[in-house]
Amino acid sequence: MNAQIGMLPIGKFSLIFWSMLGVHAVKKSFVFVMVALIAAISVGVSAAQEMPFAGMRVVVATQTGSAIGGPVETYRGEWERMTGGTVELQQFAFGDLYQKIITAFETGTGEFDMIIYASDWSGDIMGGGYVVPIPDDIKERIDWEDILPLYRERIADWGGTTYALPFDGDSHMMYYRKDLVNPNSQYAAEFEARYGYTLDEPLTWSQYRDIAEFFHNREVETAGVVAPINGVVEAQRRNAQSYWFIISRAAGYTKIPGDPCFFFDCETMVPRVNNPGWVRALQDWVDISAFGPEDMINYDVVNVRAQFPAGNAVFGLDWGDVGPITVDPNVSVVNDLTGFGVLPGGDQYWDYNTNEWVTPESGVNQAPFIAYGGWIISVAADSDVIEAALDFAAFMADKELAAVLATTGGTGVNPLRQSQFDNIDIWVNAGFSEEAARDYLDAILSTINHPNAVLDIRIPGSAEYLDALDVGVARALSREVTPQEALDGVAAAWEQITDRRGREAQAAFYRASIGVE
Amino acid sequence: MAATTEKLSSIRPLVSEPSTGGIHEDRLIKRVFLTPAVTILLLMSIFPLLWSLGISFTNIEQGSRQIVTQNFLGLGFDVTLRNYERLLTDQRLFDVARNTLFYVIAGVTVQYTVGFGIALLLNQDFPGRTVFRVIFLLPMMMTPVATAYAGRMMFDSTFSPLAQLIRTIGSLFGEPRLTASWLTQASWAPWTIVLIDSWQWIPFMTLLLLAGLQAIPEEIYEAARVDGATPWSIFWHITFPIMLPISITAILIRSLEIFKIIDIIRITTGGGPGTATESLVMYVFNQALTFGNYSYAAAISYVLLVMVVVFSTVFLAIGRRANKRVNG
Amino acid sequence: MKKRGVIGTIALYTVLIFWAFIVLFPFYWMFTTSFKRPLDVNRIPRYIPFVDFQPITDHWQFLLVTQQEQTVRQFRNSVIAASFSSMVVVVLGSMAGYGLSRFKYYWGRLGWRNDNIAFWIISQRFLPPAVLVIPFLMIYGFLRLVDTHFGLILAYTAFNIPFAVWIMRDFFDSLPIDLEESARVDGATRTQAFLRIVIPLSTPGFVTVALFSFVFAWNEYLFALMLTNFNAITMPVYIAGQQSTRGTEWWYISALALISVAPVMLIGLFFQRYITRGLTTGALRA
Known part of the structure; x- marks a missing residue:
């Protein structure tokens, strides 16, 4: 989701000290930039305006750990010196953060002025009216147009108004062992003989499955060691990230190009979660367990981030986080062996209008799922220091800072600006080879800019909808019920939630969330 | 045995009669004793209780905005029974209720049996008794959050010492990849959670029961042995009856606490695999704080409250009757 | 109290020590874990400091000094x-x-x-x-x-x-x-x-x-x-x-x-x- 550095530092320094050193080094260069900036600004500004927020305290709430919260802690001093305000950082475990924020807003106890939160909560937070719109001058300050359209026009937007500043870019992608999976690989001939097509980066989920099956438990060489390898490593754990991955799979089978309505019918709010496309996606996922580690049903992305770089699997699915981990020699044996790809798509998709399978001309229906959508910054409407909070938000979402953070391990910030994709050098400096950097950035960019991309459920009650999906998927994965039964159950649960919350209102929210009107 | 019970009732007198004299003083004083505690309980509970009761008859949900100002006690909202209707047809509610019942029954059984056994051991006279007594108390001192993490370390099916032990045993029988899915298989996970909870709370049982055992005067045992009673019959006819009242309290307290189990489950399995380990209070927690269905969560809680009151009353009544039958 | 035989004493201590092991092992495990490098935690279990893993004090330092x-x-x-x-x-x-x-x-x-x-x-x-x-x-x-x-x-x-x-x-x-x-x-x-x-x-x-x-x-x-x-x-x-x-x-x-x-x-x-x-x-x- 965000941790650029994995959980497994090896070598002389523990993770913390390693990343602290990294952050520290960055801090110095940033101080330099800031000093230069201040000097430049102060020439034209009167002394009275130099400390616009003196005596004001901005309370920032976000998750614990160095990821996402760390940069605030590191850089708040600069802002405090510039403006005279103070920043108090309050951090909560990721699993508790949503409850903290939403309860504080709803009971009116809120002491939070600025929140850095997951964009898929925006239905409750923006839709609930708890945060203020972002004024144009703030947008200008952070070079709004440089941010990729997906983030600035869709993620940060609710019903046509911008309520947030994007802080981090996030989307699912596929990591694979380029040394094994390519047309010139020593296994290519045997593969082709068995499956009838060329061994290469998979474009569809069926190819992905075939390759996983082909390699699972096969003795292959990784960094000088010959050992059996797993076909895949994926996050299937309940109450973790598994529902995002099933959506990623379902998107390819059920997203109709040109039709933005995906989870629900935009007019009637009838769930589209139990049609044959979804069932096939879930069946695929249940079947893929056979080609993963024994414990995969209990794995979350953290395990993926440990196992794939350790060379234990041919495929790994994750957010952008595995990328920088693979170039860390302390934890990774697959540097330069890793290929980065857009998630596979469906070899056909289910058209619910005509109730039949459609085979696209290109042979693949790609529909990348912008899972999670990254961390975003908003300012609470009931804050009494809105101006100061907005100013600090702009400071944290700054263009220069984003470039620094995205290439620094442990900050949890992934690229989200065009300038970060154009500037290969910052990645090479961070340890990528130029080819790997291009490959990595290209995979992210093609996902984000894909015309058929699917956004997360962002309507009020999203937590409840996703929990129902999570339960259904978990039941199918533990083979308690068949995929069809599981998804029928999910659909029924979704209908209930919709009815309870008001069908009309939910439909309107859903249309707003995907920009249809 | 008559002498035994007589002795006992002198150790544990029933509620005493107030002494005579100074009626006015007494009346004032008895209020002084009880009032502060009752006041603080009332102050802290009356608003939450009334609010929850009120809101359970509304449709207040997250997104209804500003619950405090506009929706105080459900004013400005239609009064509805839909939350109570909904819980009658909520299949998942029944599932989690069944899981919770399992935790209570299995947990209390394990903890009471093992706790009693250890209390009996510690009641013996042997060198090093104090050391063991202190060691055996330790798990209770750990916060359940940390206990749950410790449990995950112990029962991880790849990285834990236990997993390695099982692999070793497996390889003796030619199965080097043998694993036990402590927390990953629906049929095992609830038991594993009971084990973790028991590790933490057996000391509580031991402590209470040990205190009870030590209150039994040694002469009673001596007398029984003189009469030629076997250890088994001593336990069954002397120890157990004497221990019955304290056992009832200990079991009641533990049942109430296990009934509210949540921290351990949230951290070990998150309710999975499937829904196998989800508990009632976890469901209520999610309804209230994650899904924002405050009114439905309140309705569930009220039904639970009624059930727990009934259960406790019945349990205490049965306990009293059993106590009367055994101890006369 | 009645005297125990030798066998009784051995049995008593066996049970006590067994239970003490169950109670103490998680504490021991947490203690050693707090001195392990992350890799020693996340691969196969390591039991005894200096024997099968090299303890480090970084984590304690982080909590007690840095934090x-x-x-x-x-x-x-x-x-x-x-x-x-x-x-x-x-x-x-x-x-x-x-x-x-x-x-x-x-x-x-x-x-x-x-x-x-x-x-x-x-x-x-x-x-x-x-x-x-x-x-x-x-x-x-x-x-x-x-x-x-x-x-x-x-x-x-x-x-x-x-x-x-x-x-x-x-x-x-x-x-x-x-x-x-x-x-x-x-x-x-x-x-x-x-x-x-x-x-x-x-x-x-x-x-x-x-x-x-x-x-x-x-x-x-x-x-x-x-x-x-x-x-x-x-x-x-x-x-x-x-x-x-x-x-x-x-x-x-x-x-x-x-x-x-x-x-x-x-x-x-x-x-x-x-x-x-x-x-x-x-x-x-x-």
């Missing part, structure tokens, strides 16, 4: 919340327990007598805490008690009083009433009798209640999470915070768990003999 401010603050908050609330609980709980044991109450309007009052008091522990959190937050927001020590102390006091009342009522029931009466025959008032006779005799009971309420308040998670943000956060919330999206940082969790267990253990050790005595005289009664 000193947070660690100390959270620890201090826990101490404040737990000790003040348990003091209040001991005083109010004992008073109510004494009242329920020695006087006859009759709340005419409700028709409640002592047993009903006692049941009402314990029933305050019946509702799932998750439901109470929201109304609590509302009052606390209104009274500006969110994220204050006083707010947390107040909440824990209310939670632990019921339990204290029950233990103390049973305790006083078991104290022979004759002692007080003889004092009163000598001309002491009820209050004087309470202060001079009952309180000195009740030390074990007080210690037991104090320890239990200290442990409960020290370990409580949900209310600490929801009612505090920064200034008053306690150890359990801090421990849970070590699970970030970067993964579960076992080494910090282990070290913090040990830090947070230490004071309770010391208090327990110190008062150990009182506890058993306290419960011995005040054996709980249903």
Whole structure:
């Protein structure tokens, strides 16, 4: 989701000290930039305006750990010196953060002025009216147009108004062992003989499955060691990230190009979660367990981030986080062996209008799922220091800072600006080879800019909808019920939630969330 | 045995009669004793209780905005029974209720049996008794959050010492990849959670029961042995009856606490695999704080409250009757 | 007590040592984990420092030096919340327990007598805490008690009083009433009798209640999470915070768990003999 550095530092320094050193080094260069900036600004500004927020305290709430919260802690001093305000950082475990924020807003106890939160909560937070719109001058300050359209026009937007500043870019992608999976690989001939097509980066989920099956438990060489390898490593754990991955799979089978309505019918709010496309996606996922580690049903992305770089699997699915981990020699044996790809798509998709399978001309229906959508910054409407909070938000979402953070391990910030994709050098400096950097950035960019991309459920009650999906998927994965039964159950649960919350209102929210009107 | 019970009732007198004299003083004083505690309980509970009761008859949900100002006690909202209707047809509610019942029954059984056994051991006279007594108390001192993490370390099916032990045993029988899915298989996970909870709370049982055992005067045992009673019959006819009242309290307290189990489950399995380990209070927690269905969560809680009151009353009544039958 | 044979003694110690192993192993494991490099945690199990892994002190350094401010603050908050609330609980709980044991109450309007009052008091522990959190937050927001020590102390006091009342009522029931009466025959008032006779005799009971309420308040998670943000956060919330999206940082969790267990253990050790005595005289009664 965000941790650029994995959980497994090896070598002389523990993770913390390693990343602290990294952050520290960055801090110095940033101080330099800031000093230069201040000097430049102060020439034209009167002394009275130099400390616009003196005596004001901005309370920032976000998750614990160095990821996402760390940069605030590191850089708040600069802002405090510039403006005279103070920043108090309050951090909560990721699993508790949503409850903290939403309860504080709803009971009116809120002491939070600025929140850095997951964009898929925006239905409750923006839709609930708890945060203020972002004024144009703030947008200008952070070079709004440089941010990729997906983030600035869709993620940060609710019903046509911008309520947030994007802080981090996030989307699912596929990591694979380029040394094994390519047309010139020593296994290519045997593969082709068995499956009838060329061994290469998979474009569809069926190819992905075939390759996983082909390699699972096969003795292959990784960094000088010959050992059996797993076909895949994926996050299937309940109450973790598994529902995002099933959506990623379902998107390819059920997203109709040109039709933005995906989870629900935009007019009637009838769930589209139990049609044959979804069932096939879930069946695929249940079947893929056979080609993963024994414990995969209990794995979350953290395990993926440990196992794939350790060379234990041919495929790994994750957010952008595995990328920088693979170039860390302390934890990774697959540097330069890793290929980065857009998630596979469906070899056909289910058209619910005509109730039949459609085979696209290109042979693949790609529909990348912008899972999670990254961390975003908003300012609470009931804050009494809105101006100061907005100013600090702009400071944290700054263009220069984003470039620094995205290439620094442990900050949890992934690229989200065009300038970060154009500037290969910052990645090479961070340890990528130029080819790997291009490959990595290209995979992210093609996902984000894909015309058929699917956004997360962002309507009020999203937590409840996703929990129902999570339960259904978990039941199918533990083979308690068949995929069809599981998804029928999910659909029924979704209908209930919709009815309870008001069908009309939910439909309107859903249309707003995907920009249809 | 008559002498035994007589002795006992002198150790544990029933509620005493107030002494005579100074009626006015007494009346004032008895209020002084009880009032502060009752006041603080009332102050802290009356608003939450009334609010929850009120809101359970509304449709207040997250997104209804500003619950405090506009929706105080459900004013400005239609009064509805839909939350109570909904819980009658909520299949998942029944599932989690069944899981919770399992935790209570299995947990209390394990903890009471093992706790009693250890209390009996510690009641013996042997060198090093104090050391063991202190060691055996330790798990209770750990916060359940940390206990749950410790449990995950112990029962991880790849990285834990236990997993390695099982692999070793497996390889003796030619199965080097043998694993036990402590927390990953629906049929095992609830038991594993009971084990973790028991590790933490057996000391509580031991402590209470040990205190009870030590209150039994040694002469009673001596007398029984003189009469030629076997250890088994001593336990069954002397120890157990004497221990019955304290056992009832200990079991009641533990049942109430296990009934509210949540921290351990949230951290070990998150309710999975499937829904196998989800508990009632976890469901209520999610309804209230994650899904924002405050009114439905309140309705569930009220039904639970009624059930727990009934259960406790019945349990205490049965306990009293059993106590009367055994101890006369 | 009857003499055990050799076999009996061996059996006794075998069982004791086996159980001590089960109890202590997780503590040992957390202790070693707090000195392991992350890789030593996440691959195959490593058991003995210097033998199968090289211990490092980075994690402790991080918590005690780098993060000193947070660690100390959270620890201090826990101490404040737990000790003040348990003091209040001991005083109010004992008073109510004494009242329920020695006087006859009759709340005419409700028709409640002592047993009903006692049941009402314990029933305050019946509702799932998750439901109470929201109304609590509302009052606390209104009274500006969110994220204050006083707010947390107040909440824990209310939670632990019921339990204290029950233990103390049973305790006083078991104290022979004759002692007080003889004092009163000598001309002491009820209050004087309470202060001079009952309180000195009740030390074990007080210690037991104090320890239990200290442990409960020290370990409580949900209310600490929801009612505090920064200034008053306690150890359990801090421990849970070590699970970030970067993964579960076992080494910090282990070290913090040990830090947070230490004071309770010391208090327990110190008062150990009182506890058993306290419960011995005040054996709980249903």
